[in-house]
Each structure stands twice: as structure tokens, then as C-alpha cells.
Amino acid sequence: MAATLKGNAIVAQSGGPTAVINCSLAGVIQESQKHDAIERLLGSKNGIFGVLNDELFDLNQEDAATVEGLKRTPASALGTTRYKLQDDDYERILDCFKRYNVRYFFFNGGNDSMETCHVVGQLAARENYELRCIGVPKTVDNDLAVTDHCPGYGSVARAITIMTMDAGKDNEASYSTDTVKVVETMGRNTGWIAASTGLAHETEEDAPHLVYLPERPFAAQKFLDDVQGCLDSIGRATIVVSEGLVDENGEYITAQSAADSEFYQDAFGHAQLSGVGDAICKLVEGKLNAKARFNKPGTSQRNCIMAQSKTDAEEAYMVGAAAVEAAVGGETDKMVTLVRESNDPYKCVTGLCPTEQVAAAEKKMPDEYINEAGNGVTEAFIDYVRPLVGDLPKYVRLKRVSA
């Protein structure tokens, strides 16, 4: 047992918002209040920017009802950023920590955030400044290494799956118009989000009929054959495509205007995509005798409190609280993980792993989760994702007995 380290704590939220990142914040706040070691909990405005720019909030001043309300408030209540740290920023971070006697740092984000955690932790160690840095996992992309899954994923999966069910019902109802419906999902480099919609495909009639993931190169003719197959068999196709689809050359399937624009490069050098749904529709309309329209829920999918997964919300809280417990207990340079102990009944607990194991890695969909044709998912994936999403709404279909 480590000696009690007394001091202040900072919590920051980084990367893209989610429907449950504020649950993790509530977990950090409420757990911190239970530990005398943490004298004051400060919130950093807009991710690491607040630390760099001395914009810190005293979270002990917040009303208990507001903290409770965080559990049902989407996006990042502290603000977030995608700012990529420069080499001399790390020293400034440590300076801020020293000035505020910060001994605990909870950084809620994805693999970039874990890298920050790791570098800051190492710097503090070199300077003999006692600091406990714990990463709190968060990303709708579900692409973090080590952890079974990421808080934020279950809710975005639930949202996009229900939105796909609704789009599918619309498509099913619409004779003579909109026979092809494309749903464009988030997922820059991995197909976890798009793949989750496979949960809704229980019978041949049920959308989505085709799902395309960045893990498989997009082959236009093969795709058109798939779509024509659906049109021939059930007269329509509801298709889910991940925003990060690439062709055999690794080029994004997207509108040219987007590909050419500097605006679509963010600070991390990841391409900011636009237009894959539109591009797919144009491909279908240009090559097949079908109409095609796309839905692009965009940021509404990752912040959809209506579709917040109960399991996801609870686990997001749990990882926030576990980070505080771990830090107070003496851990540092670790990220809290989710460990699935059992799938049926579903049981998940928290664990810890070195942040550097998460920092550089990106977990793609494994082969056994993608079907052979590369246009859907496997039962193994459905088993993996179902408990994270929870029960879906039950829609009826008429028997349609001929009169």
C-alpha cells in the first residue's frame, strides 16, 4: 500500500465527445469526494488546453444535482480539444501541476490522451515530482488496445443501430422511391461503429442488408453486385457504410471536393472525411437502375442520450471512479481497462494496464468479426457487441394475408 499522497487533482476530457463521457466525469468527481487525499478537484477547460493556459475550474463548487445531471448530458461538459501537444508543452503541463500542487491527473480520452498521460508521467518521475497519472478510456471508435471495449462505444452503437432500423423501416415502406438507403456512420479507421448495426439484421427483411467496413478495401463492382442481389431478392437495400471506407489503393471513398480540401486534415494528420454516403449514392444511381439517398447522422449519433446504453453509462461511471481509486491507491502511468469476465450473463469489471500499451496502438476489427464476403458481420461479433448495446426496440411487421 502506497503512502497517502495529499494534494489536488485535475481531470480533463479529450478527443471527440460521447454520450457517456460525462458519466466518467461524474465518476471522477463523486469518487474524489470520498478520498481525503484529494483536497480539491480541478477541471481543465478544453482538454489539455486548460492546463496549458491556466484555465481551471474548481469542481468542488458544482452543485450535487448538476454532477448527477452529467450522467444524462451528452458531450464533454469541461470542453475538449484535438490539439496535438508540442515538445515544450509537457514542461508547461508539469509547471502548472506544481503551481496548483496537483498530485493526481485523470485524463479521459483515446490513445492520443494515453500518450500524453504517459509522457507527463515520465517527465514527473524524471524530475522527482510525485504525480499519479491515470488514463480513463473513452472513444466511440472502440479502437483502444487492451481494454475489452471502450466507454462511449455501446451508446453510439445503440444510436446508430436504432437509426438504421428506422431508416430500414422507411425504406421498406417506400415502394417506387428510395429503394436504396445508405446510412453513413462514424469510424475513421475502424468499422466497430458501422458493424454494430448488424445487430438489427435478424431476418432477411431487416436492415441493414449490407455493411461495409474500413478493414476491407471497398471494391466498387463487388459492391454493386451485392446491391443488385438485394434488389433482386427483396426489392430494396439498406446499406451501412463507415465514413472511413478506402479502395484497394487506400484512397478514401469520398467526394472529390472533400479529398482536395485542406480543411479536411485535422491537427493529427487524420483525414477529416465528408461525403462517402453521397459518393455511394452517386455510384448506385450511376450504375444501377435504382434511386439512392443517404442519412448522415453525424455528431448526433455519438451524443444521443435517447439511445444511451445503460451498460455503457454504468461502465463509463465505473472507469472514472476506478481511476480515482487506483491513483489514491498508489498507481500511476496506467489506464483503467474494462475486463469482460463473462458474456452470458454479461459481467464486466475494471482492470489496469500500462498507458504505453494503449498510446500507440489502434485496435481494428479482427477477421473473425467480419463475414467472408466483407459485407457484414459474424455471430461472434454479435455475441461481443450485444451486451454493450442492450435490448433493441421491437418493431412489428404485418402478416399481410391476401384478401
Added chain:
Amino acid sequence: MAATLKGNAIVAQSGGPTAVINCSLAGVIQESQKHDAIERLLGSKNGIFGVLNDELFDLNQEDAATVEGLKRTPASALGTTRYKLQDDDYERILDCFKRYNVRYFFFNGGNDSMETCHVVGQLAARENYELRCIGVPKTVDNDLAVTDHCPGYGSVARAITIMTMDAGKDNEASYSTDTVKVVETMGRNTGWIAASTGLAHETEEDAPHLVYLPERPFAAQKFLDDVQGCLDSIGRATIVVSEGLVDENGEYITAQSAADSEFYQDAFGHAQLSGVGDAICKLVEGKLNAKARFNKPGTSQRNCIMAQSKTDAEEAYMVGAAAVEAAVGGETDKMVTLVRESNDPYKCVTGLCPTEQVAAAEKKMPDEYINEAGNGVTEAFIDYVRPLVGDLPKYVRLKRVSA
């Protein structure tokens, strides 16, 4: 009191699907079962197509649980169409009715459907075929004359308002990226859907900050000034635009590729739009120092059972049941209307109006519902729309007391 007219009935669903059109179907089915005058209730597959092509379902064969489940199943369970009737179709419709001894016709749709109801009713009268045609109002666009509002509107308004709140929270959280977020809503010629999002704008911080409606010509420079004003005051802008925005010349604000394509003209000659959200983003990025991204929920907004308005669902059921009652009571060539008797407390009952009053008309947003600047709504509109949408989720915002 009219003499009892015994015979069969047909119900059909037409036009775009909604989150509650199946509630109206449940209302027609369950109310029909209470009246001996209606011997069999038949469902027409894909709107009027089922009548023209002899594709009718015996709805008495459906399980009671399925009929109950319709109340929570989006889109049109019987299938729908946007087919525009030809002159010789009316005679074929009447022929079908005679063959099946159909004496009751319930047509659930918008103004095109009411025109069909009216013409078929007149034809039957000329031929001395006793027939009672009742229109059941339905449209997310809320553009039907006479009725206070349309079933389907409250739910699409609730869905798009919550999606705008969620997009707004995301935008608020995101420092340095996505400072302008555009939400593209449905609404081809009227701004009712886009306008409803005004409900969420309670403080200057709350999205949406700007709302643009087809009722006001879109002036690009004025728009850019509005956006810059938001960026100057709160550092971001969440903007709602209706898909049907037009410029001073009446030209749609949309991607050129869409405007040039024959695919974007449907059978009624209404332009099928695509790309206004994208176009607005390109305008912002081209002219202002800001990033812009759009969400286009598309058909997910009109079929969103998660956001189904309780009032809307109840009223949709009510107009279905009222149509049956009116027809059995001797009425014909009428549409059921919603009559708001009181706003606080909200009380709404059904009425009847001649279908021809609805057939040709399109109800735009009245001037008193649009603010003077043409970029938002008035309190009068908020009072009108609030009871239709119901209570919105409450999201919290931190006090952010400086440390």
C-alpha cells in the same frame, strides 16, 4: 343519422412515412372492430397501388399484439407510394371497390391523398355507388390546411429538436474544431420542421443559434454576417437549415450535382433535394475563418420512435379512430382535423372538413411565427409547437468557477 351502410372497408397509407402513421392505422383497425357496419377491413399494399393492382390484405387476420405493436413501429406498415394518379386510375379504383363491396375508404396521407379521396368520392357519387371516403391526415411537413397541426409533426419535431440539442452540445464541447455545425432538416417547401428546433434555444448558449426556413429567401451575405455574429459572441454556431432553402430567385440552395440530376425530380414534380447542408458548410468555410460540418439525419428523423411524441402518438390514433366513427356515422368526402381547444392546459379534439379544402392547399409558416431577422422563430410559434413536442430532456451545464 344516416342509415347503416354495411360493407367492407379499405385503409391505405400514402406519402412519406412517419413515426406515428402506424398509430393511425391501429386506430382505424381497432375502431373498425367495434362497428358491425364494417364487415372486413382490408389494407392496401403501397398506398393506392394495392387498390389498382388488387394487392389487398385482410387486416382482420392480424394478431391483436401486432396491431398494438404498430403504435411503436415506425414508417408505413402497409407500404406507401408517391405515385401520382392518372385520369383513368379513378375508374379502376371504383371498380376495385365494387368488386370487394368496399363501402368505406380511409386514406391516410397529405394533400395529394386528400385530392384522391375527393375525386374518388365524387366519382362514386356520380355513379350512385354508395361510398364513404374519409381522409386521415398525416405529414411530418405539417403543411395541411384547416387542421391545427398534422399527426407525424410532433414526433419529427421532437426528434430533430433533440438531435439539434445533441449536435449543439457536441459543438459547444469542441474547442478548435467544428466551430460551425449545420443540421439539415426535412421540409421541402415549409419550415415547420426546422423551426421546431427553436424550442431548444432557451439561453444564448443553447443551440440552435440560427434557423433558416424556406419561407424566407436565403441571402448568403446576410447569413454569413449572422454566423460571424455568433462566432464573435459565443465562439461557435449551431445552425439549422431546411432542405428546401431557396435564394432570392427561388433557386434551391444545394449542390449543383443534385440540382442538375433528373433523379431529383419525383413523380409530383417536387424537386428531391440533396446537399443543402454540405452547400452551407462550403459557404462558411469559403468565406469565414471557421470549420463547418453538417449532420443530415434524413429519414431517421421522421421515423424516430425514440423521440415519438406522446401527444402525437395519441392524436394519430385518435384521427384514425375518428375517421371510422365519422364514416360509420354517415360522413363522406371529409378529412379528420385536429382542433386545438386550449393551449394551457393543452386540449385537442378532432373535427371534420371537406377534403377539397385540404387537397390543393399548402400551409406555410405564418409571418408571426418567424422572427424579423428571418433567422429564428417567435414566442408565438414556441407556444404553438411546445405541447405537440412535449418536455425535452434537461441537460446540465457546469458553473465553471475559476480555480
